[in-house]
Amino acid sequence: MRTLGSGDIIYIIMAVRWTLLLSLVAFLGGALGGALVALARTGEYKWLRVASAGYIKVFQGTPLLMQLFLAFFVPGLFGWSVDPWTAAALGLSLHASAFLGEIWRGALEVVPRGQWEAATSLGLRYWPKMVLVLAPQAVRIAIPPTIGFLVQLIKGTSLASIIGFVELTRAAQIINNATFRPFTIFALVALMYYVICRPLSAYSKRMEQKLLVAAR
């Protein structure tokens, strides 16, 4: 056992870049997957609607930790061994796809049906209708819950420490194992998550209130 030095503190603080990078990759992956899920969920084909609804339920009905474990072990079945970084990025992206898909489906469905019909009667096909008419109206509604989910996702990256990816939480555990100053170390890490997440939460809440006022 050794004492907690400034080098240790810097090591923990620097590990935040892996938390941020993992959050960013998972959010981008989730945005891509989520867009597909939302389109499938609101689309014309019944089998796509059923499949995407099932996908959402499976991810909403199981713990994120289990999803990460399976993202780690399932590729092994096909003979691909993945490192913790790939497994965490994959698991969190699939997780985010389900939640963002559900949020964006809701936002798309709030846009009045008449908008869709008006666009159809103007002779617009599916993609121009989606991109030019529906999406711009849905985005406004979707922003607050999307940012709210981003906070969940950033907090969720801490579970990547359990499958062995060294981000903020794992870095803290490593330093704690060597120096055994758990109170100081975990308080510092909690503060770091708080500094990242609090402004996002506040922004999401403010935007939501703005929308409520606008809807009145």
Add this chain to the structure above:
Amino acid sequence: MSYEFDFADVFAAWPELLQGLLNSLVLSALAMAIGMVVSVAGALGKTSGPKWLVRIIDEYIELIRNTPFLIQIFMIYFGLPSLGLKFSSNGAALLALVVNVGAYGIEIIRAGIESIQKGQIEAGKSLGMRPLQIFRYIILKPAIQAIYPSLTSQFILLMLNTSVCSAIAASELTAVAGDIQSRTFRSFEVYFIVTCMYLGLSVFFWSVFAGIERAFLRKPTR
């Protein structure tokens, strides 16, 4: 695909898995029950307490909502003993779940309290309803209708969150999965079965909660 599935070792451990499932359920139910007491107290403090109390409750809510649950567990299990507060791993898990669900529950209960409108109570009085009728039909039922969906989904989130308690070796389903895995090396099989068990629990509670809502909490249609 050359992998050979072997579920035999996992199925052989079914008494352990069942015990883990029960422990997870007991942990979730206890945490929800105690968490509701915290939530009601916090919501009353927020709606009718002095200003300093409201600020403390707000800070508690923000602190918990903006930090990972895993860090909250570590803080309670590893951090608090250095202040002289020691917990068993199950005790720490329960405390962490209560502290966590309280931060979400307070806002839900507060929304329920604020959904009751004074004019409605006066309308009830002018219709000649007795105090007990007013409480049952004008205060309690609409308040429960208002909070029921958020409260039940909060319970499911809490139940899924109990899996994180395996990080401090609390005795619940995910920890059992870890034990079986380290004994049999059948990682995929164990986690697949346990994931299905969690999904089964979620589906079960989703349908029970929806059934209760249909039977007792249907809103009158216009």
